[in-house]
Amino acid sequence: MDVIVGSESHLEQMEKLVSSWYKDGTLPESFIWPPDSRPGKLAAAPSCKNIPVIDLGGAEGGDHTYIIHQILEASQEFGFFQVINHGISDTLLSDTxxxxxEFFELPLEDKASVYSEDPQKSCKLFSSSVNYDAEDVHLWRDVxxxxxxxxxxxxxxxPQQPSRYRELVGTCSTQVKKLALNVLELISEGLGLGTGYFRNELSQNLILSVNHYPPCPDPxxxxxxxxxxxxxxxxILMQEDHVNGLQVFKDGEWMGVEPISHALVVNIGYQLHIISNGKLKSSEHRAVTNPCNARTSAGFFVAPSYVCVVEPARALVxxxxxxxxxxxxxxxxxxxFNTMVFEGKSEFAMESFKLQT
Known part of the structure; x- marks a missing residue:
């Protein structure tokens, strides 16, 4: 495939993918972050044992109230927690x-139909971000x-390849959405919002973002x-077993979120923080690279419909x-939010939506 886009052919554009050249062992200057942004020694920060791991297995029984308490406590203190016995089979998670x-290991020619630098294309493979050519520094990832x-x-x-991609990812995404709605139902009950509060336009969209981080010469x-x-x-985030990379910022320090076999990470987003009127926490997090192992993570983002009106729940005001x-x-x-991220000011994404009190 050799479709001309501007002055670059399609395959020439695809050479921006880190996975297409990382094996040469180089670290281009365009991937080196300024000293105040780079992780330094914190790239190897130890995993934190304090991030809550919540067993959802008893949510339908006598442990229901206790599980709600655990979820709210974790959402207020960390904005992050992991869940086990969540109802999605180990086999499906492993196969997905x-x-x-396997998709990221395909030859470039087999991924060419999915690669795109068009921000309007709904399904796309790209490197770093959709604003690659406008970036000062690139992320060490393909997406x-x-x-x-x-x-x-x-x-x-x-993607049509690998052959089981659509079957497995389709089944997994359906079950992840069900899990997310169950967790939101527990949060709704804990906040005193009753049942079904989030089962509408507030949770309509589901976006999958798969990040692939090849081994890096200097994390x-x-x-x-x-x-x-x-x-x-x-x-809802799927992490690979035994490959660290996700870090959460808490109490002025970066801490690693230890991958637990077949556990899923739950992360409170800005919209849930707003709906809870600030009661639940949305925590800063990042991904660091690894010198020896590639790491792949899959984030399922549950989001409102684009025209949905979001505001603090009236029962909490x-x-x-x-x-x-x-x-x-x-x-x-x-x-x-996207403008703030592009300008490197993501920490100010909430400012224009705050009320002066």
């Missing part, structure tokens, strides 16, 4: 991760991103993903607990 890794809902419509645009100088909070409602954020359409928030 295997097919995702495959596509919507998962409505499934029947979306999967027609998904202290590079980043797989810069520090940020997720703009969506809630994120009172004279003693005034409203902290204004009402807005999610599309407006997302547009502002």
């Amino acid at each position: 991760m295997s097919v995702l890794k 495959l991103r596509h919507p998962c809902h409505p499934l029947v419509e979306c999967l027609q645009d998904w 202290s100088l590079t980043l797989g993903l810069t520090k940020h909070c997720d703009p969506n409602l809630i994120t 009172s004279a003693s607990n005034p409203q902290l954020y204004k009402s807005f359409q999610y599309e407006e928030f997302l547009r502002n």
